[in-house]
Amino acid sequence: MKKGIKFAKINLIVLLVFTMLFGCENRAKKDISKNETPVAKNEQLDLSKGFQLLESNCFACHNPKKVIEGRIAPPMSAIKEYYITENKNISEEDFIKSLIMFIENPNKENSKIPEAIEMYGLMPKMNFTEEQVTQIAKYIYQSKFEDPDWYIKHFQNEKFMHLENLKNEVVSYKDLGLQYAMKTKAVLGKNLIAALKNKGTKEAVAFCNTRAFNIVDSAGTALNVTIKRVSDFPRNAINIANNNELNFIYNAKKALVNKEKITPLVQDIDNKMVGYYPIVTNKMCMQCHGEPNSQILSETLTKIKELYPMDKAVGYGENELRGIWVVEMNKKE
Structure with a gap:
């Protein structure tokens, strides 16, 4: 009988120690989790x-x-x-x-x-x-x-x-498309700036004619999306905007006139998610897209007319909508 009482006491002590240890561990975990604030x-x-x-x-x-x-x-x-x-x-x-x-x-x-x-x-x-x-x-x-x-x-x-x-972050199609557009813009912009710096504006026009399309297309392939630049007043006829794109361009221009930010748009078209993102002019753009014979030098203008006989992409000012990026994405499963 005494042995049974002694054994019961030992079990009780073990249980108490275990409870204390487990309780301390839980409290420690709770204290740690308190430090992981949402902020x-x-x-x-x-x-x-x-x-x-x-x-x-x-x-x-x-x-x-x-x-x-x-x-x-x-x-x-x-x-x-x-x-x-x-x-x-x-x-x-x-x-x-x-x-x-x-x-x-x-x-x-x-x-x-x-x-x-x-x-x-x-x-x-x-x-x-x-x-x-x-x-x-x-x-x-x-x-x-x-x-x-x-x-x-x-x-x-x-x-x-x-x-x-x-x-584990859930990325919307709008943000995903923006990432793709900005990545492509970064690669294209780097190459264009290098051409302007090293060869001048006239040769940068030639660069756009021979390499810009391939750079954009290659970026889309690498990102597993279809990506292009379009405009209502294109330099190259293959960059003319379709009706959906023209509608976004119209609303984007209206937003700029009203000094509002342009909000990107994503549409579900033919089982694809298609995003539209603005291309806004800056001072650098004026060398090729500004006013002829003032902002655009005569030798540059001659090169533009030679390479793009049907060019409509001149006469822009700074902070105007030059065109848009169009990103076509597969739907997530």
Whole structure:
């Protein structure tokens, strides 16, 4: 009987110890989960989206590698140095405001790096939302771009980490199409800027005639989508917009006249999801699409007429709708 009582006591002690240990573990887990606040999670997602946007849209020109040859824009390390290091006490909030101001309206007044404008010229206006620029700015501010070996030391690990963070994110067709359009624009823009810088406007017209279509088509193939540029006043007849596209162009132009932002549109057409995204002119565009014999030099105009006898793509001003990206996507299963 005493042995039974003793055994029962031992069992009771073991049960109490187990309960205490298990309870502590649960409390620890609860304490940890308390630290994983929605705010912290959203902040991490913003950083991951910022990295993704930079890789898809910005690194093509703002190369993070330590290379000088062929550079067509300042590297990210230089951007961070000028915006942050030169203003040692700048807050993340003020940095975001400065970047939004410049990206929404790239000009000398809004730039913090006048030397870069002299060396590379003004960057084209990008079709980012304010939320996207904020995500890009957050990532730049918190990154280690200032490390000269950032690409070698950090790029692959960062890419893997941010892909993991975003793998469960549900991306709408509208955002997915925008990603494809911006990736294609980045590749095409990089090549066009290089042609302008190295060979001048006249030869850049020849570049567009022989290579632009293939670059866009190849980008679509690589992304597994069909992508094209169309306009109501095309330079090349193959880029004429169809009725659905013309309707979007009409509404987009109306939005610009009313000083409203153009909202991309996705339609379900023939069992495909088709997205429309604006192409808005900037100062660089005026060299080939501005006013003949004033903004467009006579030798450039002669080349345009030679290569595009039916050209309708002149007479534009800055911040006008030049055309649209059309992205045709397969439906998700």
